[in-house]
Amino acid sequence: MVPKKEIATHKLTIYDVAREANVGVGTVSRVLNNHPSVTPQTRQRVLDVAARLNYQPHTYAQRLAKRQSETISAIIPFFTNYFFIEILQGVQDRISQLGYDLVLYGVNNLDQVEGYVSRALQRGRVDGILLFSMKLPEKVILRLKETNVPVVLVDTISPYFDSISVANFDGAYAATTHLIELGRLPVGMVNAPLVSTPAVERLQGYKHALETHGVEYSDDLVKTGYSTKQDGFNREAGYEAMVDFIKMGENMPKAFFISSDIQAMGAIAALSENELRVPDDIAIVGFDDIELARHLKLTTMRQPMYQMGILAVDRVVTRMSNTNLEILHTTFSPTLIVRESCGALRNSDGTREPSPRVTPSSEGSLR
Amino acid sequence: MVPKKEIATHKLTIYDVAREANVGVGTVSRVLNNHPSVTPQTRQRVLDVAARLNYQPHTYAQRLAKRQSETISAIIPFFTNYFFIEILQGVQDRISQLGYDLVLYGVNNLDQVEGYVSRALQRGRVDGILLFSMKLPEKVILRLKETNVPVVLVDTISPYFDSISVANFDGAYAATTHLIELGRLPVGMVNAPLVSTPAVERLQGYKHALETHGVEYSDDLVKTGYSTKQDGFNREAGYEAMVDFIKMGENMPKAFFISSDIQAMGAIAALSENELRVPDDIAIVGFDDIELARHLKLTTMRQPMYQMGILAVDRVVTRMSNTNLEILHTTFSPTLIVRESCGALRNSDGTREPSPRVTPSSEGSLR
DNA sequence: ATGAAAGCGCTAACAT
DNA sequence: ATGTTAGCGCTTTCAT
Secondary structure (H helix, E strand, C coil): CCCCCCCCCCCCCHHHHHHHHCCCHHHHHHHHCCCCCCCHHHHHHHHHHHHHHCCCCCHHHHHHHHCCCCEEEEEEECCCCHHHHHHHHHHHHHHHHCCCEEEEEEECCCCHHHHHHHHHHCCCCCCEEEEECCCCCHHHHHHHHHHCCCEEEECCCCCCCEEEEECHHHHHHHHHHHHHHCCCCCEEEEECCCCCHHHHHHHHHHHHHHHHCCCCCCHHHEEECCCCHHHHCCHHHHHHHHHHHHCCHHHCCCEEEECCHHHHHHHHHHHHHCCCCCCCCCEEEEEECCHHHHHHCCEEEECCHHHHHHHHHHHHHHHHHCCCCCCCEEEECCEEECCCCCCCECCCCCCECCCCCCCCCCCCCCC | CCCCCCCCCCCCCHHHHHHHHCCCHHHHHHHHCCCCCCCHHHHHHHHHHHHHHCCCCCHHHHHHHHCCCCEEEEEEECCCCHHHHHHHHHHHHHHHHCCCEEEEEEECCCCHHHHHHHHHHCCCCCCEEEEECCCCCHHHHHHHHHHCCCEEEECCCCCCCEEEEECHHHHHHHHHHHHHHCCCCCEEEEECCCCCHHHHHHHHHHHHHHHHCCCCCCHHHEEECCCCHHHHCCHHHHHHHHHHHHCCHHHCCCEEEECCHHHHHHHHHHHHHCCCCCCCCCEEEEEECCHHHHHHCCEEEECCHHHHHHHHHHHHHHHHHCCCCCCCEEEECCEEECCCCCCCECCCCCCECCCCCCCCCCCCCCC
């Protein structure tokens, strides 16, 4: 019998494969699902037939019968925030590696969250949910909780769910300390409004650094912009805050810890419009290490975004198989990446002034 | 009978609703699918019961029975390219509006494309595929073609599929013309290697502009970087190309059309490292209008990315219901956005030098 | 180890 | 207009 290669016609089911291989559908299913109790011979025969017929299981029939969706959905703020996009890469890569599907819900407006959560929660639709950095309405939390679908939070924290985040306090502390040790006093801070946890924690870390090093704190050392989108972590807000600082004239701080790279970008723009040079006149350390930071030669606290994405997926997958795990909060320590904006580098060939506590930069090591 | 609110327990099917409402499952299904032939009274009764029981249809059972997936997948280059991210926003928004699911496949490496295509092509998995800007191996094209799943290409073109793209030739022509009319001669071009269609077309547009305006062309007016990731549309490549130009010394062009904003960013960095000021010494016009362009005050050719995303979705959806449509190529005309890098603006308050053919900038009008 | 049969939860064709 | 029933294509007992 000449094994003729069939064209992948429309409806080719497990029954066709079974008939062609002279076995029952059960066996075919077992083979396809790597069930142990199939003899190597039949297994091979079935596999051959399946290949010859170019058989493909129907995704949704499988999902229905198995009662699991093999998909994870990510609900992520989408107002072009590079920070999330980089995490998303890790998420996507890992999800694919594991053979799951990623269904993406992009939130442009907080009102959308509830709708997306409802959708994700629809019977059987997803096996797990990744929720990025959003303060959830109580109502939503309740729904999430009662449905029992695994949820992991990224870049936020809540007592009810697993979370992956970064040690904001430590990061702010390290950044500020770096500036202090460089002798760039006084060091101010550009922060986001205290509506988000990261903003609060970073402020505390900043203050603690001042305290520890015997530097006096004063309220006009910290400013926030007015633009509130993205919780104030946006370029305009950074610009606005720096403009305010510049109005202080002589009394303006000589260095700044800025709570996100994107705000730092705005701040630097404000500085340069006022003929203030970075790092000559003003030293700056940012937070996040988005790709842009490299372009701007910005010294910053790196959040391992890609890794965070990977981990978030791993965690949600773990929770899928083990219900009733303890709630786990994973925290990454940000790393100080020294580039030019802080003035620690003597010159562009990379020579660095001696400076304790500085973790060496390691460009591009993540990917 | 007291209508007691049930907790959404695990398995609540259409049968439960039917029983509780004293109708058959068919009727329930009809109600849920807005089938006309149901009396308003029964409809209401069913709806009430469904609501009280907090019934949710099982996604995959529906998809299996209906034989359609209500999902669209997007296969998109994922090496942090802001251009695609902005299109993706349009895609995501529209897909959600239409009640579909977006499953995202991010390609970091061209080798992954085939795997993702196979996955998307799996029986029943998706109703349509959006393919972003990738030169597809012949083999992949064939598979896509024979399965008959609607495909639309974004930012590339192929005779076999619908596509959404931008008039590269026209854009390059307009950008170059703008520079010529500003009198910034000679005007050079930073291009990407001619492996991608956009690079080829933009070069042609550039040359045509020179020709039309009686400016002589010469090969050393156009350079390309060495970094090849993202087909050469990356920051490093822009930097490298500009470094090469700078080596020309006095003979270096006084203005550049640069084939993407991200390259322009690198080019500007190279310039500033060499004490060359933009736009005072060198005028620049980019291409794309990614969010960054605004930050850089870059004059550029805007591609309506968000709109392109919307349109791509609409097209693929249209094709789902109407098989055998003619293949359609939709082309957007890019718009010149005048900011500061071309030197056309006299001062920062927005006063503009008279300059024909300039479409007025309209920041942020898209969203 | 394998086949037969009973679901999985829904839709749609067919009666009435 | 509505109830009944036969699929949709697969997995998973339950026999053997």
